Structure formats: C-alpha cells, structure tokens
Amino acid sequence: MSKELDRVRDAWETLGTSDPYWAVLTEHEFHDGQAKTRFFDSGRAEIRSLLDILDKFRRPYGDTAVDFGCGVGRLSFALAEHFENVTGVDVARSMIEEARASNPFPDRVRFVHNDAATLPFDDDSVDLVISVITLQHIRPALTLRYLLEMARIVRPGGHLLFQIPSHIPAVRPIPPWHSKAELRVLEAPSSLEVGENSYIRVGVTNLSDGEWPRGQLLNAGNHWRRNGLMVIQDDGRDSVRCPLRPGEQTEALIRVKAPTEPGSYELEVDVVQESVAWWADRGSQPVQVPVEVRSPAAAPAGDDSAPEAAPAAPATIGAMEMHGVRKDLVCSLFEQIGCTVLEAAPDERAGSDWASYLYAIEVGEYRVDVNHGV
Structure with missing residues (x-):
C-alpha cells in the first residue's frame, strides 16, 4: 500500500x-x-x-x-x-x-x-x-x-x-470506413525547452458518413517525429467527446512533453481508438506542427547565483x-x-x-x- x-x-x-x-x-x-x-x-x-x-x-x-x-x-x-x-x-x-x-x-x-x-x-x-x-x-x-x-x-x-x-463497457471497434477525421491545430507551441510540458489544442471533425459512438475509448494523441522518423510514439492524450455525427466537430486539448534531446521536431496529432488502431494507419490524415526543442537557457556570464546543476525536467503528465x-x-x-x-x-x-x-x-x-x- x-x-x-x-x-x-x-x-x-x-x-x-x-x-x-x-x-x-x-x-x-x-x-x-x-x-x-x-x-x-x-x-x-x-x-x-x-x-x-x-x-x-x-x-x-x-x-x-x-x-x-x-x-x-x-x-x-x-x-x-x-x-x-x-x-x-x-x-x-x-x-x-x-x-x-x-x-x-x-x-x-x-x-x-x-x-x-x-x-x-x-x-x-x-x-x-x-x-x-x-x-x-x-x-x-x-x-x-x-x-x-x-x-x-x-x-x-x-x-x-x-x-x-x-x-x-465492452469496446466495439469503429470500422475503418468510419475512421476518418479532419484535424486542425488551433493552438500549439513553436518552441519548447527539453522536457518542458505544454499544450496543443486541436479541432476534430468527423469526416466519415457514420456516427462515432460514446464509450469507445476514442482519443486524440500525439507523437514526436524528427526528419519524418518516429522518436516518441505515445505522449499525451485527450478524449474525443462523443457521440459525434458526420460533419460535427469538437476540440481536444492534449498535454505534451518535449523530447529530452534538443533539435527540430514535428509534433504530430492523430486519432486513436485505444487497443484498436491509430487512424493514420487506416488512411486518415494526421496533422503536424514544427516545434524547436532547445537546451535550457544558460545563465548570463558572470552570474554567480546560477545553480550548480539544472533541475530535473518534470514528470510526464499528459494523461491521468x-x-x-x-x-x-x-x-x-x-x-x-x-x-x-x-x-x-x-x-x-x-x-x-x-x-x-x-x-x-x-x-x-x-x-x-x-x-x-x-
């Protein structure tokens, strides 16, 4: 205990x-x-x-x-x-x-x-x-x-x-022909320090001709890519509010955590039915935004008050x-x-x-x- x-x-x-x-x-x-x-x-x-x-x-x-x-x-x-x-x-x-x-x-x-x-x-x-x-x-x-x-x-x-x-309740896989979403980035960071937490807000529209029902573990989630290659497969999650009929839209707010290595990344958002499939694998189009991940800011030269070591990055808290x-x-x-x-x-x-x-x-x-x- x-x-x-x-x-x-x-x-x-x-x-x-x-x-x-x-x-x-x-x-x-x-x-x-x-x-x-x-x-x-x-x-x-x-x-x-x-x-x-x-x-x-x-x-x-x-x-x-x-x-x-x-x-x-x-x-x-x-x-x-x-x-x-x-x-x-x-x-x-x-x-x-x-x-x-x-x-x-x-x-x-x-x-x-x-x-x-x-x-x-x-x-x-x-x-x-x-x-x-x-x-x-x-x-x-x-x-x-x-x-x-x-x-x-x-x-x-x-x-x-x-x-x-x-x-x-028992999850019923949403069929592939209903697994079509339009994703729009409404708010996203352009630059983060390594390990820094932030948010990406995304609009989600049902592009299929079928309803997305309640209770089917449907989430918006993010990956981190670098030069097109997957670096972090799973980061944050937020639920897609359902039911969502064809043409209807909602928003998801995903808490993300920057990778631990500095560099230029693509923050990619997709829809996932947990334990079933990421929808990009079914032909739905994910959305990406470029994010520059930078090293922690150095203390000004001659600043003797700077700590001896940078504090550890906070734990990932994208999902509870x-x-x-x-x-x-x-x-x-x-x-x-x-x-x-x-x-x-x-x-x-x-x-x-x-x-x-x-x-x-x-x-x-x-x-x-x-x-x-x-």
Whole structure:
C-alpha cells in the first residue's frame, strides 16, 4: 500500500506544481490558473447538486463536512456556504498550499495534507464526506480502504456522497470506413525547452458518413517525429467527446512533453481508438506542427547565483490514470458494514468511456475499523 500511495502522491504533486486548476478540471480555459471565477462557481453548482440528493431524501446536512481530494478548494469553499466547519484533504502538498493561499473562509475552512491510507479524523466526528472526480484516479484496493475510512469518521446517521466509475463497457471497434477525421491545430507551441510540458489544442471533425459512438475509448494523441522518423510514439492524450455525427466537430486539448534531446521536431496529432488502431494507419490524415526543442537557457556570464546543476525536467503528465470499482462491489461493501445505500445514480463525471455512479450512503451504527476490526 505504501508504494501505491507514493505513486498517487508523486503524480498529483507534479500536477499541483505545474498546473493545479487544470489538473482539477481538465478544460482548456482553466490551464495556467485562468478563469478562476468560473472555476469556483462550478464548485458551487456541484455542491448544490450533491446536497439536492440529501434534500430529496429529507436528510439533514449537519454542521461538519470533509472534502476528500479537495485539490485547490473548489468544493471546500462551496461547502463553507452550507456548513460551519469544513476540512479539505488532499494527497498533494502543492494543492493544499494553493488552497490555503486563496481561502476566503479561514474561520470555517481548513486544509490538511494527508498521504496516508487512513484519514486524520476521530471516529464518528463528521456529518458528511464528499468526493467527486478523485477516487477514479486511485487504484481499487486503496479506494476500498478509503471508503471504509470515510464510513468510520462519519457519525451514525451522517452521509457519504461520492462518485466512482464502475467499468468500461465492452469496446466495439469503429470500422475503418468510419475512421476518418479532419484535424486542425488551433493552438500549439513553436518552441519548447527539453522536457518542458505544454499544450496543443486541436479541432476534430468527423469526416466519415457514420456516427462515432460514446464509450469507445476514442482519443486524440500525439507523437514526436524528427526528419519524418518516429522518436516518441505515445505522449499525451485527450478524449474525443462523443457521440459525434458526420460533419460535427469538437476540440481536444492534449498535454505534451518535449523530447529530452534538443533539435527540430514535428509534433504530430492523430486519432486513436485505444487497443484498436491509430487512424493514420487506416488512411486518415494526421496533422503536424514544427516545434524547436532547445537546451535550457544558460545563465548570463558572470552570474554567480546560477545553480550548480539544472533541475530535473518534470514528470510526464499528459494523461491521468483512471480506475473503477464495480457498482455491485461498492453497494455490497456498505451493506455489509450496516450502512444504507440511498442511491447509486448513473453520472458522467468520468467521461463518456466509463459507466460511472454517484453514491449516496447513510452511515449506520455497525461499521468496520480497517485498523482494529469490528
């Protein structure tokens, strides 16, 4: 479990350091800390939709809430408009620091860095735990442990509201005669330092005479070529929003990482149906842009303050891991420990490729302490 936590922490520290707002909501307008007002407004709408579930079942909110996987505080700040005490918990210290720096409710909201498989709260000490678009990035064994921890810290009669993908429905290969796309570069870097992360924004149009259906693992991805030869086969990915009918278009924002050797490269973007085919192999036309990859800038001559060695390039973060836990397993887990599954409603937070559910759980008296048994 320690190695798994290390992987999760390291990945999200990298994301939190490089682009924390985009890492929470992977939309173009949020990268580099843009559109913060809309970012936090989306948190208010999210919390309202979650609390509407408790209203539907005529359940009280209570006074104390925990936001598991709080990131930069998008949902924590929104919870403060409904609860007296809110604690945001995240595995990435960089995210926590950003949340603390922008906290508009210091009297009601606190943030806690936690990279343990347990949660830093006493038994029966909070009224509500929420978690959305977080558990989907954690492997199932650790997710199940965290779910038990959430049940442990909630008072009997309190609630858990969380989202987890269940599974990917069986992929049906899109036929070659429907694997035709027009790709247009809308935004791209012309020059990067070795190992530097950046974005390429691409328009994608369905040029075929058939619909691209949902749930078929259709992505836009990039390669790096040099003098026409493949240098890096797989780099970043972004999903192609489907269904997409003939002639319809969408956009993809791919996070890319420059090669580690300086030189002149072609950044190539193609469409791929994962585990099926890259569409260039089926006759669809990829798109390329030239990118000059340069060595790190040298310090000015005579500058004695320059570091002795250049820092290591950040880890590749073009795509985030996605994991699911089957719906029947989640429901059985809580039923076995005396909790009530009020609702397990389909939702789309995990994207079109996944069957995902939003759960409302009412915590009972009988629960399992994952550290000490029943």
